[in-house]
Amino acid sequence: MSTAVSAARPPVPAAAGTAGDVSPSGSPEPGLPASRRRRVVAWVAIGLALLVVGGIGAAVSTASQWASRGVLDPESAGPDGARAIADVLRDHGVDVRVVRDRAAAADALTVGPATLVLPDAPALSDDAVQGLADAATDVVLIEPRARTLDLLLPGSSPAGANPGGAVRPSCDLGDAGRAGPIAPGSVYHRPAEGEACYPAGDGFGLVVTQTDAGRIAAIDGRTVFANDVLADDGNAALGVNLMGRHPVVVWYVPGLGDTDLADADPTLGELTPPWLSPVIVLLLFSALAAGVWRGRRFGPLVTERLPVTVRASETTEGRARLYARARDPLHAADRLRIGALRRIAGRLGLGPRAAATEIADAAAAVAGADRRIVRGILIDDIPRSDADLVALSIRLRDLEDAVHAAVRPERSPR
Numbered sequence: 001m002s003t004a005v006s007a008a009r010p011p012v013p014a015a016a017g018t019a020g021d022v023s024p025s026g027s028p029e030p031g032l033p034a035s036r037r038r039r040v041v042a043w044v045a046i047g048l049a050l051l052v053v054g055g056i057g058a059a060v061s062t063a064s065q066w067a068s069r070g071v072l073d074p075e076s077a078g079p080d081g082a083r084a085i086a087d088v089l090r091d092h093g094v095d096v097r098v099v100r101d102r103a104a105a106a107d108a109l110t111v112g113p114a115t116l117v118l119p120d121a122p123a124l125s126d127d128a129v130q131g132l133a134d135a136a137t138d139v140v141l142i143e144p145r146a147r148t149l150d151l152l153l154p155g156s157s158p159a160g161a162n163p164g165g166a167v168r169p170s171c172d173l174g175d176a177g178r179a180g181p182i183a184p185g186s187v188y189h190r191p192a193e194g195e196a197c198y199p200a201g202d203g204f205g206l207v208v209t210q211t212d213a214g215r216i217a218a219i220d221g222r223t224v225f226a227n228d229v230l231a232d233d234g235n236a237a238l239g240v241n242l243m244g245r246h247p248v249v250v251w252y253v254p255g256l257g258d259t260d261l262a263d264a265d266p267t268l269g270e271l272t273p274p275w276l277s278p279v280i281v282l283l284l285f286s287a288l289a290a291g292v293w294r295g296r297r298f299g300p301l302v303t304e305r306l307p308v309t310v311r312a313s314e315t316t317e318g319r320a321r322l323y324a325r326a327r328d329p330l331h332a333a334d335r336l337r338i339g340a341l342r343r344i345a346g347r348l349g350l351g352p353r354a355a356a357t358e359i360a361d362a363a364a365a366v367a368g369a370d371r372r373i374v375r376g377i378l379i380d381d382i383p384r385s386d387a388d389l390v391a392l393s394i395r396l397r398d399l400e401d402a403v404h405a406a407v408r409p410e411r412s413p414r
Contacts, residue, residue: 089239094246124254141216167198176198183224184198184200
């Protein structure tokens with residue numbers, strides 16, 4: 001055996017995914033093939049991306065829900081909420097009860113003199129709104145609309161918005177006089193029987209009418225009682241004066257689920273003809289049947305008899321031609337070395353996980369060859385051309401023959 005030039009390079013890895021392959025580097029094969037590890041990492045990344053997107057969607061949904069419920073909500077601490085005025089009323093000894101159900105609001109108003117704080121309630125009928133107002137001693141409308149004004153303060157209606165800043169009460173209502181000037185938002189026409197304060201533009205920022213039990217007041221609460229403007233001018237004082245006249249404040253927050261309106265609009269099922277649903281079901285079954293008929297069969301591959309028998313030598317020659325066309329003698333040498341290492345390890349009785357260096361040292365000891373030369377043949381030498389590859393294959397064959405002759409001297413080399 002001739003001596004070849006030794007070059008330092010990384011050990012040649014064994015074929016991935018083969019339990020019996022011996023790695024020339026001496027390290028055992030990893031638990032999962034590289035392709036499977038990449039698939040696992042890809043699925044984990046997809047799962048994390050879905051979790052991130054779901055979290056962002058949940059945060060956006062929560063923010064939207066908070067915004068829709070936060071306007072003048074007595075339990076909302078946002079800029080549009082009304083938690084600050086509710087806390088101020090509680091500091092003055094007023095029992096503020098936040099209810100989100102019409103029946104609960106009606107029950108809370110029966111405990112005694114109470115003030116009903118009522119925002120806009122488009123989901124309630126006129127009778128429901130009137131029933132709540134009749135059960136209360138005082139009513140404060142903090143989001144009055146045309147329907148509510150016409151129902152509870154006859155003669156009053158929206159009159160636009162305040163064109164300027166803070167204005168004085170300019171009325172005989174003591175609660176407004178003690179509070180001082182405010183900057184109203186929407187303004188309203190004076191009711192037929194009642195008082196009007198804070199004149200601005202074509203209307204008034206506060207309109208009040210007396211009832212047999214108490215009084216009903218209407219004011220734009222968003223520009224006066226919201227958290228972000230409550231500390232301005234006399235807003236807080238006016239809120240306490242209007243809402244804190246009685247020991248209990250029932251703050252009703254209506255919702256769509258609390259409606260008593262009958263849905264008179266026809267549903268989609270009522271608008272469609274009766275034959276449409278059976279036709280849709282028939283089309284779905286037809287599409288499913290066509291998919292089964294034209295679809296491919298999913299399952300394990302079926303072994304089929306080949307029309308001709310391909311000899312193993314032809315397969316080997318075809319793979320050799322591919323290696324030669326690729327001009328990669330190092331890859332071909334690695335395949336030759338892996339096979340030689342496996343065969344030598346079997347003849348020497350070494351286990352399947354024996355390192356390439358262990359196999360090379362054992363082969364050198366058995367064959368009586370220089371350990372450095374054997375390592376060069378099995379691990380280190382790098383073929384640069386086809387001629388080097390042929391020479392390496394001959395040396396591998398000679399090494400195997402020497403090991404075989406040393407292990408079983410009674411048999412001639414193959």
